[in-house]
Structures are given as structure tokens and as C-alpha cells.
Amino acid sequence: MIARQFLSVFILAAASVALAAPARADRCDDLAKMLADQITGLKVGATRGGEIALTHPAVTQASLGCSSKNATNAVTASTDKKKPTDAYYDFIAQAAALVFTITKDDTLRGARRCVSRTNILRGYDIGSRYRKLDIRCTVAKTGVRITLSREKDG
Secondary structure, eight states: OHHHHHHHHHHHHHHHHHHHSOOOOOHHHHHHHHHHHHSTTOEEEEEETTEEEEEOTTOSEEEEEOOOSSEEEEEEEEESOSSOOHHHHHHHHHHHHHHHTSOHHHHHHHHHHHHHHOBTTTBSEEEEEETTEEEEEEEETTEEEEEEEEEOOO
């Protein structure tokens, strides 16, 4: 009888501790905080529709896309210049390298390669793969937009 009372008190106490624990941020929020800690000048904004807005002096607009059903995280950055600066490429390469845990040189080479392939014959919206990354770049009169992501296995 005493053992049953002790067990019910223990279960009640354990349940109250579990419910009182603070909510933990999801993996995407942790990743955005890690990016802000590693990249100088990066600020994390609001989360809307599975994307976290990022601000950085080298880019016009940037975001970190959270994992979805068929893709892992995605890093997207836009600039209003038709010929992106080295700082723009450096930002997207560093962010993608941290998110996908590959070398910065590989992400930089893939982003530059994608933009350099856009032309009148191939088109101005190109998708390619480089080092297991899916890279989509769009070049227009208003600027350049690069998205790096990785497809989920399975």
C-alpha cells in the first residue's frame, strides 16, 4: 500500500517536472543561431513559413530554409547587382559550408560555377549539382539569387 502511494507521488512529481521544463528550440533555430555566431555581421530575423530571415551587409536578402519532407535545410541569398561581389559569394559559401558541413571552397566553387553558366543559350535560371548539393541560381537585370540545398536520402 505504501509502495503504491510512493509510486503515484513519484509519477506525479515526474510529470510536473516534465511539463514545467522550458520549451526547446527546434534544430533550425539552433542552426540559425550557430550561423549568427560564426558569420560576422549576420543577424537572425523572424521565422515565417519554414524560413528564417537573415540580414547581412553583403546581401540584399537572405534566408535559411528549414528541413521539409524531401529536402534538408536550404540557404538562399540575393543581391541587387548583376555581377555579385566577392563578399556576396563569401557569405553564401560560408553559410552553406556551415549548414551542410562541407568545405567552404567547395560551396564557393559551386556557387560561382552556377552563376557563370547562366547565359542566353542555357538560360538565366539554372539548376545544377555539385558535391551532393543542389544549386539553383537565377540571374536577372535586377540581380542574382542563389539557393543551395541538399536532397534527403530515401
